[in-house]
Amino acid sequence: MSADPQGITRREALGRMVTAAAFGATAALAPAERVFAANEKAAAGRLKQSLSRWTSKAPLPELCKRLKAIGFVAIDLLYADEWATVNDSGLKVSMGYPARRDDFIAMGFNDPANHATLLKELETTIPLAKQAGVMNVITMFGNRRPGIDDSQAIDNCVAGLSKIAPLAAENGITLCVELLNSKVDHHGYQGDHTAFGVAVMKGINSPNVKLLYDIYHMQIMEGDVIRTIRDNIQWIGHFHTGGVPGRHEIDSTQELNYHAIAKAIADLNFQGYIAHEFMPAQADPFASFAEAFKTCTV
Template sequence: MGNKYSRRDALKTMVIGSGALSIGGVVSSFAAINFIDKNEAEKNSQKINHSVCRWCFQDIPLDNFAQQCAALGIRAIDLLKPSEWKTVEKYGLVCSMATDDFADVKNGFNNTENHEILQKNYKGLIDKASEHHIKNVIVFSGNRRGIDEKSGIKNCIAGLRPLLSYAENKNVNLVMELLNSKVDYPDYMCDNTEWGIALAEELDAPNFKLLFDIYHMQVMEGDIIATIKKHHKHINHFHTAGVPNRNEINDTQELNYAAIMKTIIETGFEGYVAHEFIPTYRNKMAGLQEVIQICNV
């Protein structure tokens, strides 16, 4: 995926690739998905707690999207801002990972100049999350900008430790995402599992966890199943997408998601698996339904 795809970009147009479903005519994403069986949610496996990242379906009104997600058996929506939480709660869904406009991939906790404003803003977000019984709030390392690995960890500890104490009293986790710096987020510091684990072990806080993005870590390091088995105690959230193009996780891409999901289940994982792919199907919700079926092992 190129840098043109970001969580802040509304996906206004989609190119229909060779892997797209052959569906006669353009099916509006705003329409109800009539192909879903009324008992679909009951049929879905309960071993995986499915979530989906909002930004990938930004062109579908949130109220409509939440209703359709609930019909698919999805339990949560990821990366929602406080103004959006009540909308999804109407349909029995929760926000599985909270964020807000100030949360910036490039400007994170590895730079001490960011600490004061980040701590102020995150305390406000933690308070709001706690009031809505939202467990997870996303944080970022920030870009390196010449900062070495050890200094980055030291700076993150200094910036995060006071917040972790505050968040623990509110029953909230701070979750740092692992992102690739090879394709999508050049210069991002927390771009490999070992760095994230080193930070987690130095912090030694029960409410600091990692968001293991399977797509990003496949791009950076591969060895997904072995890494999950080795480091699962520090992971409380997953993101999915196809590799190499960050689209649906079907047989057009290189990862065996059924095997990955089995591994996640075997570790005793009880958190959310949030699907974060760029839709290519004309009916985007059909693509999401397919992804859920693949992951229901």
């Protein structure tokens, strides 16, 4: 093979040209995204990673562009009027809201007085989600009510969610009911332990109604995260992350080994999404998002 006067072969020269072209395509990205855009293997992990919309102040089109460059495949917790923007960017919506309400968390299926409103919202949203390719829709267990203990609340949740499960199944949608902590962030929330959520799931026994297992919240309430996930993976449809304490980065500043947790989830052949839901403490939030992505790439 011939060489130029500087001793570079044609193959080497072509290689440099390809490298330069690739660099030009990523040079406009911030350093955090550029590292991952240049490393195709970074996006080839076994878990589908998403980011909760509320964690970033960036306009949604910009957020889509920058997350896609890092390797994320979806954005989480979006309202119906935001779904098209994400879909048009080439990303997926990993979780949709059925309604905009200030009492969205507090108003759940644990109280029969809420069922009519919640069912109407879901009956409206589920066909829209199917049309938009949004496979998961969030709902809540709700805050405690006088006279409704855990046993009655479980029965109420089973009764209410069982009414909407057939429509979810018909449309290929999974309703994800979130477990939250009642110790720090959501005082009074009734679905604050995995056992409560699993009891509801067993009562419904539908592949279209699952738990949203928020790792941050359950670490605060009960710990033993990996064992709990392994024992209950059949009832879990979605994951959220967040550093404990403080709900910041999932790095060495907090008490959980998220790389080990991600590996445990992937080893269970989990096919859903793991969505990062923390408040970045670093000056560059996208550096935090990129680090979280790397941590959970297994």
